[in-house]
Amino acid sequence: MTNKLILFLFLIPIYFFAQAPQNLDYKTVSGFINYKNKPLENVSIFVKNTIRFSVSDTKGSYKIKVKVGETLSFSYVGLEKIEVLIEDVTSILNIDLKIRNTITQIQSGKVIKLGETNIGEYKDISLITKIKGSELNENGLSITKAIQKKAPFLLIRYNDYGEEITYIKGKEMNGPVVWVIDNVSFDIPFDIFILEVKEVLIFNYDKKRPVITVNTNIDYKKVNDIDFANYYFNDSDYYNHDAISYKKVRINYPFLDKYKRLKPKEAFDLYKKTNAVDKNITNFYFTLFNTYKKKKDSKPFLLNILSDFESMSFDNPEDLKAIAYKYLEINEKQKALEIYKKLVKLRPKHHQSYRDLANAFLGSKKYRNVWLTYRYFFKKGFKIDDNDIGEIITSEIVSTYNLDSIDRTNLPKIKIENSYKNIARDVRIVFEWNTTEAEFIIEFVNPNLDVFEIENSLVQNQGLIEDQKKKGYTSKEIFINQLNYGNYLVNLTYLGNKQYKPTVFKITTYYNWGRPNQTKKTAIFDFIQKDKKFQLLKLNRRFLR
Template identity: 25%
Template structure:
C-alpha cells in the first residue's frame, strides 16, 4: 500500500512545477577569445544583459526561460534555462555568407583554427582553457619554457620552474607523495596568492604533483591581471599553463596542418582515439592518489586526508564511492561515503542522475530506483523522468509499476499536459513500452491503451544502443566504427545541431538510440569526443547495450563513463558477437 501511495504522489506532483528566478553568469567567446557587446535577451521579454569587454555577463532568469545571445555578424544562440542552470559559457560562431567580387586582404591577426594549425611548428603558441594563445601577439607578458629546456630525467616540476622565469617563485619541495595544506608546493607570480594551473584545458588549484615532467611540451606563466581575468577570482595569483605531449596533438598532414578526420569523405577510421587507460592520466589528483593505493586501509587513509578539502565537490564523492565499491568491493564503506555527503547531491538532479547511472552499471538496481525516484520528484515535467523511472522499475522486476508509468505518460501526452516530440524521444519511449508488452507478462493495462499501437517492429535489428547523459548542456560527438573501419559521427552540439538540442531542452530529455544490424560480420567500436557542458565540470555518459532485442532472450549491459577531458577522441567500448568489451 505504501508503494502505491508513493507512486500516486509522484504522478500527481507533475502539475506542481514552480519557477524561481536565479542568477546565471558566464562568458561569451568566439574561437576562444572573449566577445564583448553581445546582447543577452529572454525571449519575448527584451534585453536583460550585455557582455563586457572580457565577454562576461550576468542575467537573472527563471527555469523555462529561453536565453537568446545575439551580435551582429554572429549566428544567434538560444539556450533554455533549467533548474540547475547557474553557469553558461557560450561559444558563438560567425555568420557565413557567400559574397561576389570581393577581394580578401591578408589579415594581421590569426584565428583560433590558424593558431591550432601552427601549434606544433610555433613554440610561442600555448593552448589554454579558453583557446590558443600566441605570446608574441598578446598585449601582456607571457613567459614560456619549452620541452627542450627541461632536463632529461627531471621528475620534479618545481625544479623545472624554480629560477627559470623572472618573477616566478616556487615554494616547497618534492616529498614523493601528494601534499596538501601547509607545506604544500605552490607557485607565486605576483602576490601572496598562489597561482592556479591550466593543464591541457583543465583547471587545477593544487600543485600538480601527479604530472610526469617528461610528458610536458610547453609551460607558460601569465601573471598580468588582464591576462588572467578570464579565469575569474581563481586567477588572481596568476596562471601556470601546461601543455602535455599527449594533451595537444591534433592530427597533421605532411605540411603540418590539422586534419579533421571526422570530415574526410572516405570516412576511414585511423585508430586515433585514446584508450581509457591513457585518459586516466588526466584524472583529478585525489583519484590518482587513491589508484596508487596498495591496500584498502591505505586507500581509506588517502580518502580521509582529502575529505575536508574536496568534500564539497560532488565529483569527489562520486569518484570515491565508485572507487571503493569497484576496486575493493567495500559496499558498506562506499555507501557511507554517499550517505555522509548526500547534501552535496540532494536536490540536484544532474548529480543524482550521475549517481543512478553508476548504481545501474554496478547492478545495484534498487538503489538506482530510489535515486531516479528523487529525480522524478525534482523534475516531474521532464519526459526523461518518466522513461528513467519506468525502466528502473523494470530493472527491479516490478513490470506492472513500469507499465503504469508508461500508461501515465501517454495519458498525459494525449491530454496535452506533456508536449510530444514526434522524432527521437517519442519513438524511444514508445519502443520501450512496446518492448515491455512483448517481452514481459502483463495481464492488465489501461483500457485507453491499445497494445497494437505499441507493437514492436519485426524488422528491428537485434542490437540496440541507448545513450543517456546526466547534463543536458553536454556537447559531444559519438563516433561509430564498423568492421570495415569506416565511421559515422553523430554531432551533438549547438554549432551542428542547435534544433536537436533545443528540442531536447524543450521536452526534457537527454538520450538517443542506435541500432546495429551487422554485428555478426565483425566488431564495432564506439568512441566519444567530449566538447564540454558550458562549465568546467564533467558529464556522465551512460551506454546501455541490448542484445537479442525484442526476444525472450533479450539482455542488457550498462557502462558509465565520466567525460572530463575536452576535444579528445576517446574509446568507450567495442561490440563483438554479442559481447561488450570496455576500452582499457
C-alpha cells in the first residue's frame, strides 16, 4: 500500500503538466441575473483587465467567453458589484444582485479567515488588561475602535443597525463583552469622547461574557441628550428559536413518484430501467440516495447509485468530493479514499486535496501514509498559510504526531511547535463543503442564547472567497474549549452556489478532542433551499461521557 502511494504521489506532476495547456482555452460561462427574484436586464458583465464584456437581456440571461483564472465582474447602478474568479469547473453562474449595504461595507474583510477569527482558539491573554485613557487615540472613530487599537485581541462585529458588538477573539462562544461604564452595565457603549476616558480595564473570563470597564470624567448632571435604554440588547439580539430542524427538510421531485412504496430491491430494478433518462434530472442521484439511505437492505442500491454518478463525474472535482462525502455517510471509507486520490490528480495545486487525502488516512490510523502525503505537500513547495485550511492542517498534523506514538517505520514525522494546537478541548467541529461558489451563514448559539455568526459570501468577504479559490480549500474548524451546561446549537442559512445543483456539506464533530477518549461523528447535509435557517447540530455535555 505504501509503495503504491509513493508511486501515486510521484505521478501527480506528470498528470498536472499534461493537463496544463487546457487552462489557456476559452470557455463559455452563462447564467441568469436576478434582483429580488426577478430577472434583471442591462447588467454589465466584464472580464476584468480585458475588453470582453456582455450585457444581460430581458430575461436576465447572459453568456460570455472567459479563461480559468480570470475574474468576471457583474455591476448595476445602485446594486452591490459582484466579482467571481473563474475556476476549472465554472460553467454556470446565476447571480443574485443586492442593494448596496453601507453597514456591510464598514466591515473590512481584511482577515482571510471565515468569520475573521479562529473560533475557540484564543492566545494567552491576561485576566486583566489595563489601558490608560491617555494611551488611546483621541481621534479614534469610536471608543470601541480606540480600545481595539491597544487591544488587538478584540473582534468588532456590526449588527443590523450598524452598532459595534465586541468579542474577545477565540472566545466568541462566551458571548459579546459587557460594558461597565462608570459602574453602570451596558451591552453596547454609548458615545464617549476619547478625552473623557480615564482608564479601561478588560476582564477576560473563561466561562462567561468578558467585561470592559471604562472609567471616565463625564459629568452626568450635564448629560441630558442620551437615552441610555438604547444601549441594551433586546429580544432580537438573542436567538429566537427560528431555525427549522434539518430533519424536516422536504423537497418534492416528480421523478420520485414512481418510487413510492418500493422496497430497495424493487427500487433498484426500476432504477436500472429508467436511469438512462432520469440521470439528466438535476440532483437525481443524491435525491435517490437520500431517499433510501436509511432503509433496510439498501446498501447494494446505494453503492450502485454512487458508482454510476462517480462514472459520470470522473472529471468534475466538486461532484466527486460530494460523492466521497456520501460514501463516508454509509461507512465506505475505502471508496471515499479512492476519490480523494483522484482529487489530488485533478487538483494538484489545491491545499484541500492533500489535506483530505491525509485526513482519510488518519481516519484509518494509517499514520505512515499521512506523513508521506504531507511530506510530499511540503516537498512541492506548499506551506501552511495563515488561513482556514492552514489551521486545519496544523491541527491534524499535531494530532497525528500525538496519536502516532509507536514509530514502526522509521519515517521522520512532522512536528509543529504550536502550544495552542496542543490543548485538549471538549469539542472540535470541522465544516467542509464541495464547491467554492457556496455562500452561507453559520450561526452558533450558546446556552445563554447569545448568537455569533460567520458568513461565507462574496459581499461579506470577497478576499476570503478568492483565497479559497486560489489556494484551493473549502473548510473551517472551530473549537469549544469547555461545554457549559445547556445546549449549544449550530444553524446554517444557505445563500446559494450560483448553480442549479445543491451544495453538500460534511460536518465532523470531535468530542474530547486531543484526549484518550476522543470520539467523532460525521454528518452530511445537502442544501438547495435558500434563505432558510436550519438547525444542524445540538451539542451538550452528555456527548463527553
